[in-house]
Amino acid sequence: xxxxxxxxxxxxxxxxxxxxxxxxxxxxxxxxxxxxxxxxxxxxxxxxxxxxxxxxxxxxxxxxxxxxxxxxxxxxxxxxxxxxxxxxxxxxxxxxxxxxxxxxxxxxxxxxxxxxxxxxxxxxxxxxxxxxxxxxxxxxxxxxxxxxxxxxxxxxxxxxxxxxxxxxxxxxxxxxxxxxxxxxxxxxxxxxxxxxxxxxxxxxxxxxxxxxxxxxxxxxxxxxxxxxxxxxxxxxxxxxxxxxxxxxxxxxxxxxxxxxxxxxxxxxxxxxxxxxxxxxxxxxxxxxxxxxxxxxxxxxxxxxxxxxxxxxxxxxxxxxxxxxxxxxxxxxxxxxxxxxxxxxxxxxxxxxxxxxxxxxxxxxxxxxxxxxxxxxxxxxxxxxxxxxxxxxxxxxxxxxxxxxxxxxx
Amino acid sequence: xxxxxxxxxxxxxxxxxxxxxxxxxxxxxxxxxxxxxxxxxxxxxxxxxxxxxxxxxxxxxxxxxxxxxxxxxxxxxxxxxxxxxxxxxxxxxxxxxxxxxxxxxxxxxxxxxxxxxx
Numbered sequence: 001x002x003x004x005x006x007x008x009x010x011x012x013x014x015x016x017x018x019x020x021x022x023x024x025x026x027x028x029x030x031x032x033x034x035x036x037x038x039x040x041x042x043x044x045x046x047x048x049x050x051x052x053x054x055x056x057x058x059x060x061x062x063x064x065x066x067x068x069x070x071x072x073x074x075x076x077x078x079x080x081x082x083x084x085x086x087x088x089x090x091x092x093x094x095x096x097x098x099x100x101x102x103x104x105x106x107x108x109x110x111x112x113x114x115x116x117x118x119x120x121x122x123x124x125x126x127x128x129x130x131x132x133x134x135x136x137x138x139x140x141x142x143x144x145x146x147x148x149x150x151x152x153x154x155x156x157x158x159x160x161x162x163x164x165x166x167x168x169x170x171x172x173x174x175x176x177x178x179x180x181x182x183x184x185x186x187x188x189x190x191x192x193x194x195x196x197x198x199x200x201x202x203x204x205x206x207x208x209x210x211x212x213x214x215x216x217x218x219x220x221x222x223x224x225x226x227x228x229x230x231x232x233x234x235x236x237x238x239x240x241x242x243x244x245x246x247x248x249x250x251x252x253x254x255x256x257x258x259x260x261x262x263x264x265x266x267x268x269x270x271x272x273x274x275x276x277x278x279x280x281x282x283x284x285x286x287x288x289x290x291x292x293x294x295x296x297x298x299x300x301x302x303x304x305x306x307x308x309x310x311x312x313x314x315x316x317x318x319x320x321x322x323x324x325x326x327x328x329x330x331x332x333x334x335x336x337x338x339x340x341x342x343x344x345x346x347x348x349x350x351x352x353x354x355x356x357x358x359x360x361x362x363x364x365x366x367x368x369x370x371x372x373x374x375x376x377x378x379x380x381x382x383x384x385x386x387x388x389x390x391x392x393x394x395x396x397x398x399x400x401x402x403x404x405x406x407x408x409x
Numbered sequence: 410x411x412x413x414x415x416x417x418x419x420x421x422x423x424x425x426x427x428x429x430x431x432x433x434x435x436x437x438x439x440x441x442x443x444x445x446x447x448x449x450x451x452x453x454x455x456x457x458x459x460x461x462x463x464x465x466x467x468x469x470x471x472x473x474x475x476x477x478x479x480x481x482x483x484x485x486x487x488x489x490x491x492x493x494x495x496x497x498x499x500x501x502x503x504x505x506x507x508x509x510x511x512x513x514x515x516x517x518x519x520x521x522x523x524x525x526x527x
Binding site: 165 | 411496497498499502520522
């Protein structure tokens, strides 16, 4: 098999899996059978494309192949299959009027249904919508493959038994359900952006999956400001991905990153999406977060960062999403705008917040302010505390280096 | 179509403590639920308080022992149920959200799919 065909199949897997699987599931109304047939279609592609060449529309070829296979299996096993609970979908009823009648949307709304636990929503989305193998999903979340397989199987069983519908929610529920979908996409991205444990700082498999999901949602729901805001946010953060580590693998802070290597194409795409999101309606959570990311990428140098703007955007964000982590980020920005002493003052009320009690960034931020104030002993204590709260090896190496610096003073 | 059991859980003391006015409002909400659900409600009742229950278990020697009280002691008890028929979970969720117990702080409802035996 030529490298080209292998690459074409891999590319088709990344871009077309969701459509092939979702369309087949709509026909079979059985997630396991749809998975089997979709996988089979990609195996067929690997076997036949070297002879026939890569088809003009790989997605259509794969979908047809998966559906043909499903039709054969259903004909053969019809009596057996009938005994199993099936996906509930309303074929006869047209979908919501505004063009939301798409199998991929049906699939992602089903995977992120509120009757499924958050961990299982994430696992199902990566497995069924992104097409990651169970082993890949297990690796991403550092659990045993058997554990992840059980989690996915249980969720699929619940979809069938409780009859969680394979459907885009009705307009009166769409907003709430879409928020859950976007939270799952955002969670996949943030888990990949700073992996909670392990040797790698970034898990590109996860950030890449999250961006593909956000792109798919934006393609299917181009008029939704929250979707647009989320895609803008992910792209503006991703634009800096290549500069977050030094060549020796050390964590580089925003102030140390080589801005000339930030991805200009992602920045202009993200900025255009952000402008569009803000034009559509009053700022939403993700749009404001994207605006903060945009202020960073638009500063030609760290010293030119507009901290006043960032502080006020965090103020807006707090109104929309009053989370302790947002308060912490605002305190950091205050520390850069008004100096480390002001930053420490802004941090003070957060130290007693139980929600942040095991949040390593709080200790790391406090350590940094103390270090900049030359309060070496207290800074060392705070770095030590931060070290007890992260298992990411790249972060640990960075914090250890800082700890040695302040201990040497 | 599929069947679901809606189990209504709550703190019996709080149900007991309802004033006659609160009880009237509560009953009216159940009336509204039944009206909205129509023929989709296949059955449903309020249950007598937990101290009124009787439990049967094996005595481990081939016989049965009868005891006063519930199978499981818990602060929250099942106070009633509805058996409903719907085409999917979303339809049940929409209906069940109309129940007054969903909106009181001490109570909630659990939705269990019914397993059909042919």
